[in-house]
Amino acid sequence: MRFATRRTFSLCNGVIHPVNVVYHCIVKRFCGINESPELPDWVKFPQDGSSPLTDSEDDFVLPSIVNWVRNQKEPDSETRCLPNEVIDDSVDKISRILKNRFSSPVAVVQAIDGSDISVSKSLVDKLLKRFSNDWVSAFGLFKWANTQMGFKHSVDSYDLMVDILGKSKQFDVMWELVEEMVRLGGLISLVTMSKIMRRLAGASRWTDAMESFRNIERFGVSKDTSAMNMLLDTLCKERSVEHAQLALLEFKNEIPPDSHTFNILMHGWCKARQLDKAWLIMEEMEKCGFHPCVISYTSFIEAYCCEKDFRKVDAILDEMQAKGCPPNVVTYTIVMHALGKAKETREALEVYERMKRSGCVPDTSFYNSLIYILSKAGRLRDAREIYEEMSKGGVIPNVTTYNTMITAACEHSQEENALKLLQEMEECLCKPDLKTYAPLLKMCCKKKWIKILFYLLNDMFKKDVSLDAGTYTLLVHGLCRSGKLDLACVFFKEMVLKGMVPKYNTYKMLVEKLEMTNMEKGKERIEQLMIQAKNVEQSRHSSGMYRVY
DNA sequence: TGAAGTTTAA
Structure with missing residues (x-):
């Protein structure tokens, strides 16, 4: 075994290839700076200055990919690989401390106290986001910032902290923080309350969520229709339409429901596949003097799509037209997507035609769905055409668009295209996420393209995708x-x-x-x-x- | 996710 020290890298005839630098960065990151990491034997540095990529025996690499990697900006020093660390020095300094995994927030405060770093709101928010899955570090940092002279957390930093504690089910700590917000006054809004209720419901503590709504005025938030709708929606989204129904029963005499209220419940029952209950809500809605709208009908259409009952779907579409409440992009997306998933591609494309005829304009989500079903049917060229059509039509592709196309390219062994798409994203300033990289990483493992795997990992690191x-x-x-x-x-x-x-x-x-x-x-x-x-x-x-x- | 739709698995 050799050791990957700095000397190893300068051994390559003085040429620093991006891939070498990438490897160095990865080693540094994975193994810590003080360790001398072992250099796996698959890394073979060419002695003649040629690209290390072409030198490997077991990595089958398409020539164009080699060029692509070669054409990446060649950093003139290793530090270029880690722009975040260079750009935001204090964030990095604290990150390094926080990575030590302390046993309590107090220990974190003590650790940060030693360094001379000045607080700012953006520093706090960045770190809270970065450590949102590590509440001890996040809360320690939050407390430390509070001890700094003249610094006060903003309302949204408080909300962020409440959400992090709720996400990690630290409800006792969360409530303590909420009490602090009450004492300081004016810090709690409906946003805060919605985070609390959502996290409680997410931990299957639906009655606790309802209880905090009962007391909502104690926190200085008014108990009105929009607050109630938020509670109902949260309960539905966190898997208990039953509790939402109970909540409506309890509060509807005190707080007047509106059309949103009924649509939320209707959608909840539709998702739970209890259509009879959903129809009852529609009746109640009409009794209260509200007319069902596109959203109401679309919920039912989605439910019948799940059951592949396309006759019922058609019936509702006709009813909508008859009632002067025509389907919109969302409705069409649902129907087309369901047909595509049911392998009825031709029918799915007919929906697209029908939508265009009706004068309804496709949006990004609609195109994403279309690209998805075409790709699943193996029609990658058609999918690409749609992608170009949307760009021409002024509909902006988003992460999902690219993720869908990258996944499809990987599934159909179009490795080169998959990597090109990643580059296209960068050109369009579209920020990749974990779902962007997952299929690419999987592909590299399968093909044993280890250097490209490292290239990707470094790219993720640079773009703060952890x-x-x-x-x-x-x-x-x-x-x-x-x-x-x-x-x-x-x-x-x-x-x-x-x-x-x-x-x-x-x-x-x-x-x-x-x-x-x-x-x-x-x-x-x-x-x-x-x-x-x-x-x-x-x-x-x-x-x-x-x-x- | 926050009134409805789009990516995810052997």
Whole structure:
């Protein structure tokens, strides 16, 4: 084994290839700066100054991809690889401290206190977002900022913090913070209350959500129709239309419902596939003097689409026309998408024609759906044509558009196109997300394109798209299947260091493969890591960090 | 997600 030190990199005849720099950055990031990371033997630096990409035996690389990687801006120093760290020095400084995973927010405050960093709202918000899955770090930072002379958190930083605590089910801590907001006065809005209710309902504590609505005026928020609608909607979206129905029953005499109220309930019952209850809501709606609108009918259409009952769908479409309430883009999107998923592509395209005839204008979501069903039917060229049509028509493609096309390209072995699309996104200033990269990473694992895999990982890092447990799992599985066990171990380790607990299947697969190839040492290390991951999880539970009451 | 629609899995 060799070691990837700085010298190793300057060994390449003084030429720094982007890929080498990428590798350096990845190694730095994955292994920490003080460690001397092992250089896996698949990295072979050419001695003649040619691109390391073409030098590898097992990586089949299309020449154009080689060119594409080569044409990427060549950084003149390693620091260029990490623009976030250069651009926002304090954010990075604190990030580094926060990554140490403290046992309590107080410990975090003490750790940050040592550094001389000046607070600002944007610093706080950036870090809260970055550590939104790590409430101890986020709350520690939040508290630390409060101790800084002359600094006061803004209303939305408070809301963000409340949401983070709710997301990690730290409801006791969350309520303490809410009480602080009450004491300070004027900080709680309907936005705050909606976050509280949403997180409670999300943790299946629907009655708690309802209770906080009952007391909403104590927090200085008025108990009106829009607040009630928000509660009902939250309960429906968090899987309990039943509680929403109860809430309506309880509050409707005190607070007058409006058409939104009924549409929310109707949609809730439709999603729960209880159409009889949904029709009852429609009756009640009419009794109260409200007419059903496109939204009401569209909810039913969606429900019948789920059941593939296209005769009923047609019947409702006719009824809508008759009642002077014609379908709109959303309605057409639902019908077309359902037909496409049911493999009735021809009928789906007829919907498109019908919509155009009716003078209804397609929007981005509609086109996304169209691109999706064409791709699923294997008609990638047609999908591409639609993409061009939308751009020409002034409809702006979004992340979903690109994610859909990238996924399709990967599924149909159009690797080159998939990578080109990623580049197109950059040109259009469309920010990629995890769903953009997942199919590309999977493809690289399958094809054993390790250098491009690293290129992508670095690209994600630069764009602040951080890996989640699902992505790590994907990498470990993919690399295991391709026999890249060294690398699978690197990602397994990184995952554990980030405090994620690998799934048992992932662990088992890796250990078995290591055993099969007689990599005893590696196997032992993975076993130790798994124990470590379990211990960390356990100690968090017992120390009350993840207390759930 | 916050009145309805679009990406996700062997």
